[in-house]
Amino acid sequence: MTNVLVCIKRVPETSGQILLSQDGQSIDARHVGYTLSAHDECAVEQAIQIARSTDGEATVLTVGNDDSLEQIRNALAVGCTAAVLVEADTENFGPADVAAAIADAVRSRETDATTYDLILVGNDAADTGDFQVGVRLAYALGRPVLTGIGTVEVQDGTVVARGKGPEGTEVFELSLPAVIAVQEGGVEPRYPSIPGRMKAKRTPVDMVTASVSPVGNGRAALRLPPSQPSVVEVLGEGPAAATAVVDLLYKLGVAT
């Protein structure tokens, strides 16, 4: 039985046009909405697969406010079986603060006899992209950590993890407990079913507070990279433009 804790983050949807807030301190996502990053979705999927194959629990956790219940419910709808919301004003939290809040929640639950053998996180958040929460969390808990992992299997307390390396698929073996940062590409996240959504509504979410004195994220401001005016030269329409394209490829020196 492997109890898996999967830590996720509510992030602004970034497929559409990105607007900044008036004060330039945050993303204004009121019109585009929020989502989970692809790495987190894959971490949730891994957590469910491991918990199911070992008759364990998959608990989803996030640090934030009530708004994050939307992402928690989605994780419950696809198969997580328990949920924790670590309530905090994360506005100025940096990766060290998020890791400290999660570590605090994990420790206080351990004293209540709830242990998480495996903690999964997304490799890096789609918004802040710090690449640190998993590593900092592991150090805070004194556990080994792997990052950039595509697939995770658990057999008899041993984790076999695979990730993409410069020379091929790298294989790692660790004993539990451990922290693993999951990267998109190893598993295909499932879609919620109707019964799954119903169940998600009924599953209680454990609200806890974390005692963290934040070190902050160092953010002075956000800015949009200067938008380049369009300089596109339309070579033509349809197959008739093929000659112009090939002329260009010769000019650029990539056709010979």
Added chain:
Amino acid sequence: MILVLVETDAHGATETSQETLTFARELADRRGGLTLHALLVGPLADGITQAALTQLGEQGVSTVRHAQHEQLSSYAAGSWATAVATATESVSADIVMAAGTARGSEIMAHVATRLDATMAANVVAVDDVDPLTVSRQVMGGAVLEVMRVASVPAVLTVAGHAVDPRAAALPTQPHVEVFEPPLTESDVVGRVVRVEATEVDDTAALTGARVVVGAGRGAGSAHGFDDLLELSELLDGTLGVSRVVTSLGWRPHHEQVGQTGSRIAPDVYIACGISGAIQHWAGCQSAKTIIAINTDADAPMVTKAHYAVIGDLHEIVPAINEELRRRGS
């Protein structure tokens, strides 16, 4: 003193590590001429060490520290981090940097945690040297965050293609110091126990390609890639795809370009049936010339491209292939 962790490949220092060295040297100059040290980790073939030393000399590195230990024959982030942390502390580095690659980010996260330092990931520019203030990519590169990095040492990773590698005005003959980092059992628990050959993983071919033919949802189905593959072959290039294509299972994930795929910098990117969402753009914006082929003249990929052809890729690409074959490509 600025210390740069240098990654190597078959040709010596990797392209992104050379970019990072250039970035570091320019920062060192702005800080009133800090010296630049480089760190190599683990056993390297003689030829690679020689090539790397020449490249590091061209980048103006004064001292190369080379961490050697029998446990460094297989990669573990913990051991590499011990090597970096040891070198950082022994020379009291003000700033320690690596390229914003998978390994660079991983190792630096360990280093920052151990040294109780602040880390800024994917930095593209230094706005102010004192107090150190950087601009870094957030939201997959769609937004820049201006961030103050107050800790000493400051830990930075440099985003790929943030700068072009440039040789220093005066090349140096770096002096090499070998040292043995004090590795512990906990450093090596997360080591690579074996490497499996991936079916056909052309990630390296993609990131190093001179020509990439991009394909998105417009390809239509898993069977819609024949002409696109032929085009990439005719141009001696590689296929790169959007996330829609990998999510639908039309092509393998290692071909994905973008925020959660590969970042490419070819001479020419021919983006066919790709809308140009910001996450895709994050991976292809460093292409020198972008040619978009799209039915929608208002698609972001078209408006951001240098050249465009409006229409159905299934008619246009075969016509290009035919013309290339006719001219003998």
